[in-house]
Amino acid sequence: MIEFLALRTVAAYRRALALAIAAASFITISYVGVRDVDQTAPADAESALSMGAAAGIVAIVYAAASAGGEIARGGLALALLGDPARNRATALRQRFAAYALAGAAIGLAGAATAALLAYTLLALGDGPLPPAHELAARAAGTTAYGALMGVIGAALGLALRNPATAVITVLVTLLVLDPLFAGLSTEIARWGPGGAAGSITGSGTDDLPPAWAGALALIAYAAALTATATVLTNRRDVP
């Protein structure tokens, strides 16, 4: 919890939350619209609850920049000096947990914003209101997605040890490589980062795996990256 509290003392965390809310607001309003809302299909109304998934991108970029920045400026060394056990693996686990919490908070902020706006716009426009179990499932999925993206971003930042490199890696992977390969292979489209995100948040198409399978795929990515970051940090000198 100490490292999560440390993240919360910095403005970047609050900015990430604000950005997640802004992104979720923009996408939800664009998706639901303000005219002819009564024509909205029930399935589309339910999908509107998943528009907070944009917060996942905010969470991964925030975590990559913040974790990469911490290690680059000597923050990990400072943390190790303050810890009587001085155990690198423990310090990294604490960071992954902190970024999971931060990512979950960012995801929850996105999910809550999307839900609030979707219900408000649909109610005001006499559109169909999604059932409560859909809201719960999609909010939980988006929150879990935010948490996993936080861990993945932190692992990349700690492994690459440079915030700019980590953020560029994230953006190129998510916005260029994943869509490119997803267009070439159905399996990558289903199980790649984008497909897994669509599954867990309910924002993807019907041919995606179930939410639990998407969550497992993202957990596997997170596990592989955290293991890589831990091995590299144990092997290398801490800057």
Next chain:
Amino acid sequence: MHPLVVENLKKRYGRTVAIDGLSFEVPSGSVCGFLGPNGAGKTTTLRILLGLARPTEGTARTRGRVGGVLDRDGFHPGRTARDELRIAAARAGRESDADEALERAGLTAVADRRVGACSFGTRRRLAVAAALLAEPDVLVLDEPATGLDPHALRRLRAQLREIAARGGAVLLSSHVLEEVAATCDRVVVVNRGAAVASGELEELLAQRIRLRSPDAPQLLAQLRASGLDAHADGNGTVIVTGADADAVGRAVRDSGAVLHEMSTQGALEELYVRLTA
């Protein structure tokens, strides 16, 4: 076993040899200066001692709780000084001590200022305060005096002496030789990754005693007659090398010369320059 022991330490970065068979120890109750020119391997040695770098060969061992202040403090520029100390206190398991540490370091006035807006000296004091929060048995500091004003220097010196007085050990690297002479009771001088001198500061400094007298020729003659290695060093000054203060004092008495000064001032610089040339 001494609280800080370095044995045959070697560190290579590719083909570059940063440390080449360095060995020394710091006993309990000591404040030890770690001297050497830029690139001599001081910072690398300190980082290995703090567990942040792995040695290529050899060992660097510490006993008890270890604290450290590095050349880069690692603070987040957007975090306040108070928050940095609170986090440091929480990591050290001493949550309640942060405000007290701020006060002890004389940082209460800047407690709510962002670290990025603090002066270098203030950041240095904050780093020392964070390191002292854990009440370390062994404290390792890299250039702690840089940027500190005389008040802060005096406070730092007292804090280091306090650690030594309760049986701890302090190792500090510095280029400010007067500060080392005023703070430390031992020194280790390194050059090109290896120790070229180490031991009690008093013993090392006693190898060069400076005398000032209006009767310098008379004094010089008597010192030489007593078998001491003495030479004139400008206007009314005589330097004696390789002798202890007792022998020099007796020779001065026998000479009957009026003495204005007898000190080891400049001796550390002389020693440092000679050993690291």
